Structures are given as C-alpha cells and as structure tokens.
Amino acid sequence: MGEKSFLIDTTKCIGCGSCTLACKNINKLQPSEYKYAGSPELSSEDWIVPVKTYGQETVAYDFSFITKMCYHCTDADCVKVCPAHAMKKQNDFIVIKSENCIGCGSCVKACVYGAVHLGKNVKEQKITAKKCDACLSSLNNNPICVSVCPTHAIKFDYRLKLIKEANKRIKEMKKLNLSAQVYGLFEFNGLNVLTIVKSDYEKNIIKQKPQISNFTKLVERSEIYKIINFFIPSLKSGKNYLYKILKSIV
Secondary structure, three states: OOOEEEEEEOOOOOOOOHHHHHHHHHHOOOOOOOOOOOOOOOEOOEOEEEEEEEOOOOOOOOEEEEEEEOOOEOOOHHHHHOOOOOEEEEOOEEEEOOOOOOOOOHHHHHOOOOOOEEEEEOOOOEEEEEOOOOOOOOOOOOOHHHHHOOOOOEEEEEHHHHHHHHHHHHHHHHOOOOOOEEEOOOHHHOEOEEEEEOOHHHHHHHOOOOOOOOHHHHHHHHHHHHHHHHHOOOOOOOHHHHHHHHHHHO
16 A cells, blocks of 8 residues: 555545646646536546546535546555556556556556546657656656646545544534445555545545446456567567457457
8 A cells, every 4th residue: 555645535625626727737638628618538648637527415515526547546446457558657656667668558448437547648659648747757746636626625645644534524414314434445445646525426426437348358368468578679660560350359
C-alpha cells in the first residue's frame, strides 16, 4: 500500500473544471470544450474530469460531482496485461513508459475505471496509451489538480492521514442520514485515489465496467509476448505485428 495517496471529497467538488484545465496545461494535452452542466468523460486528452451525478438521498445533496481519474490500483490489471513493460508502478503510482508502448490497447480493455485510452503521443510520434501519472513526470511537490482546486476537494498526503480525515468527514455526513463511505480502501488491494462517496449509487458511478471476460487470456498473451521478446530482443519494428499474431491464436 502506497504511503502517499489522493483523497477526493465529492461533497466539496463544485465541478469548476480547474483540475481538468490545469492537467491539460501541464501535460500538454489537446484543449476541449468543458461544459459545467454536461457529463465529460475520461479520454486520451482528459485525464481528470468532474462528472455531474444526480442522487435522491436528501434535498441538500440532490446532485454532486464525482471527480474521475486513474485510481492507481495497488494490484493493477493494466500492468498485468501490458505485454511491453510500458505500464509500470513508480512510487506506488501507475505510469506509462510511452517509448515502450506498442499501442495494443490491452490496458484500455482491462481498466474497469475507463481511465486508460489510446491517443496520439506527440513526443513519441505514435499512438500510445495515455492517462494520469500523478504528476510524477513534473517538478511539482503536489499534483497540479491538488494545487489548483479552489475548494480543497482533492488532497494529496500520507495515506493513513487521509483515511483518518475521511472517516472524520463521514461521521459528519452520517448525521445527515447519508450512507457515506470511503471507496478505494480494498478494491484491487487498495487504490491510491480514495473517494468519499455519499451512497452506493455514487460508488457504482466510479467503477465504470466489470472486469472483462477474457482478462485471463490477455494476461496469458502478455506473458507469451514477453518470453518471445526476451529471446529475440532485437525484434523492434515487428513488435506490433507479433502481438497481432498472438492475438489471433491466444
């Protein structure tokens, strides 16, 4: 379990989009139209987005914003299915080594949070997987989304400290008869992005889809690819072709 984590408090997010715009700026992502009342989704050019949701728990919380991003799983499926060692764990967060990525899309299929997408990588001049890297590639002490949030809805600190803070916040919320909870404590052996949600409804919005049925095949295909690549390290230009062959037989 990582020492540092994010904590997102859905009751404090106002959906201003500051995190989205700042993330685009620091990571040189393509601009896109941000709609406060709309429902933006994560993409290859949108690594963190506040999604407006509607609930029926109380009048005070008739709607809220769920800030979605890569949740940096401790036991990450995207890492397991990556055949090219492009998905890596660094300082307890999942990052992409774009120079290794072959653009196979296995990580996109495996991520239940819809956080990984294929897109044009300007630096590498090819299509690669893209997602939040917790600003590990920048020189900021804090991830940029944390620095710009006007309501402190996103925090970055030691995990145990954040869990203690979240539990205190939940006690306050339960006084309003909200079935509040912390999402991310146990999923995938713990997420490094914890989210305070007010109900099971909000929790289900975070998890976009179930694990794919052919997940085991993706892992097996990845392991075979790694073995072949180990014995034929000079294989470079044919990596994509090799994966396509494996995809047709495994």
